[in-house]
Amino acid sequence: MSEIRKMPREEGIDHSLSFIREGYRYILNRRQGFNSNVFETRLLGKKAICMVGMEATEIFYDPEKFKRKSAAPNRAVQTLFGKNGVQALDGQDHKHRKEMFMSIMTTQGIRKLTNITKIQWMTALNKWERKDKITLYEEVKEIMCRTACQWAGVPIEDADVKKMTKDLAAMFETxxxxxxxxxxxxxxxxxxxxxxxxxxxxxxxxKINPPEDTALHVFTWHKDLEGKLLDINTAAVEVINILRPIVANAIFINFIALALHHYPEERKKLQSCDKKYFHMFIQEVRRFFPFFPCVAALVKTDFVWKGYEFKKDTLTLLDLYGTNHDPEVWESPDLFNPMRFARWEGSPFSFIPQGGGDQFMGHRCAGEWVTIEVMKVSLDYLVNQMKYEVPDQDLSYSLVSMPSIPKSKVVIKNVKPKLTTDS
Ligand code: HEM
Known part of the structure; x- marks a missing residue:
């Protein structure tokens, strides 16, 4: 049997305040201090283990070692997740519910979504032409809300879109x-x-009959492992698990606009590149910019890893941002460089902006392909379909506030559709 080692530990009664003060860098800062990819601390009044890096990710996504039931903090359940959603399920219940989500993530389903996204961008662009300037983050949230509702089969009146956008965004902003x-x-x-x-x-x-391939239809009629329809509140939580994160794509899309502004040479490359570079650029935006800081689980049964004891029910956090910036995996992680994805071997445990492991069997984000495709449509609009100027503004973004959004929310002016003859 391997020797038991004492896990590096942050002394003190509770470090929740430090977590709030240091935000995305909380785990990375201590990792440097302890020179360890795993350490113990106290958060929300409880002992917690923090982990970062590829090996840690692999262990974190082992369903024999970690479980999700009761792992998420109540403030996230009450806003972001809702009660009894797929995020908090384990074992066969999780697998069965996840199949429900993945059944709408087909090539055809995603093509339908990208077509809706294109139409929404086009409509918005016509509207923006008549304005002096727009705040991209606010506008894109609305584009995404309309897209999400239409794709999910959720009927919405024009007059209700602003309120719905605000409410869906509040769930991930607060x-x-x-x-x-x-x-x-x-x-x-x-x-x-x-x-x-x-x-x-x-x-x-x-009384209403949404199309059969939509989330509203599929989730309404989904049966659990006992053959019963989902209780109505749970079904609603799961429909929102489609609507809310599609609106959250606005955060990544805003970072696309920021990257185009900060790295103008990238815009030139993207205008003349093939589809592969488009994909690499999107991947780098998802790696480089902060979004979800970490994910939480509880230790399922006692086990030992690298000589450290993990005791049943201990809260464990996996650092997503830190793993995407891990110098052991990524060369010069703090440089924005889409070309790194030309050589990337594609481990499901090293590049984890939307969680790691397997989409079907584990908790990795059900909407990762959706996110990538929606980002590609948006990138095409920002690079090839429209012209705009970026006036002086505070484009800085914080590594403390979560989620991080550029201060000005990216204001653009003189927006015009690009004619094919424009360069
Ligand atoms: C906006 C960009 C997005 C980010 C940054 C993101 C991030 C994440 C993360 C970090 C997780 C948790 C992984 C884990 O617990 O191990 C997750 C789970 C999930 N995401 Fe996303 N996501 C995004 C977009 C989407 C979209 C567009 C959808 C649906 C259309 C979606 C649906 C889900 C669902 C249903 C889960 C729960 C999966 C499970 O527990 O098995 N997400 N996402």
Whole structure:
């Protein structure tokens, strides 16, 4: 048997405040201090293990070692996730629910989504032409809300789009917020859940009939392992697990615009490149910029890894941002360089902006392909389909506030469609 070692430990009663103060770099900072990819601390009044890097990711996604039930902090459940969603399931229940999600992520389904996204960008572009300037983040959230509703089969009146966009965005903008903002996020979730519950009721009563390939249809009629329909609140939480993250794509799309501004040579390359470079650019945006800081699980049964004891039920955090910036995996991780993906071997444990491991069997994001394709459509618009100027503004983004959004939310002006003769 291998020798048991003492896990590096951050002394003190609780470090939740440091986590809030240091944000995306909390785990990386201590990793450097301890010179270890794993250490123990105390967060939210509990002992917690923090891990970073490729080997840590591989172990974290081993379902024999970690479970998700009751792992997420309550503030994230009340805003971001909702109750009884796929994120908190384990074993066969998780596998069965995840199949429901993956059944709509087909090539055909994603093609339909990208077509809707293109039309929404085109419509927005016509509208922006008549304005002096726009705030890209706010506008793209609305594009994504319209796209998400249409793709998911959720009928929405034009007049309700702004409110729905605001509520869906509040769910991912407020989990780490303090005070009133956080409560606005909870309130937003309650509003949207109530609305989706009513819609599911109407589908079950035959009053509306969304297309068969949509999330609203599939999730309304999905049966659990006992052959029963999902209870209506859970079905609503899962429909929102489609709508909310599609709107959250606005964060990555805003970072695309920021990258195009900071690295103008990239814009030139993208204008003349093949599809492969487009893909590499998107991957680098997802690696380089901060989004989800980490994911949480509980130790399922006692085990020893690298000589360190992991005790049943210990909260464990895997650092997503840190792993994507791990110098053991990524050469010059703090340089924005899409070319690194030309040589990338594609381990599911080293590049984890949307979680690691396997989409079908584990908790890796169900919408990763959706995100990539929606980002490609958006990149094409920003590079090839429109012209715009970026006026002076504060484009800095913080590695402390979560999620991180450039301060000005990227204001652009003189937006015009690009004619094919424009360079
Ligand atoms: C906006 C970009 C997105 C980011 C940064 C993101 C990130 C993540 C992360 C970090 C996880 C957790 C992985 C884990 O627990 O191990 C996750 C899970 C999930 N994501 Fe995404 N996601 C995004 C977009 C999407 C989209 C567009 C959809 C759906 C259309 C989606 C649906 C889901 C679902 C259903 C889960 C739960 C999977 C499970 O627990 O098995 N996400 N995502």
């Amino acid at each position: 989990p780490a917020a303090i005070g009133l903002n956080h409560w606005l996020g909870r309130h937003a979730r309650n509003n949207v859940e109530k609305w989706i519950v009513e819609l599911i009721n109407k589908v079950r009563n035959g």
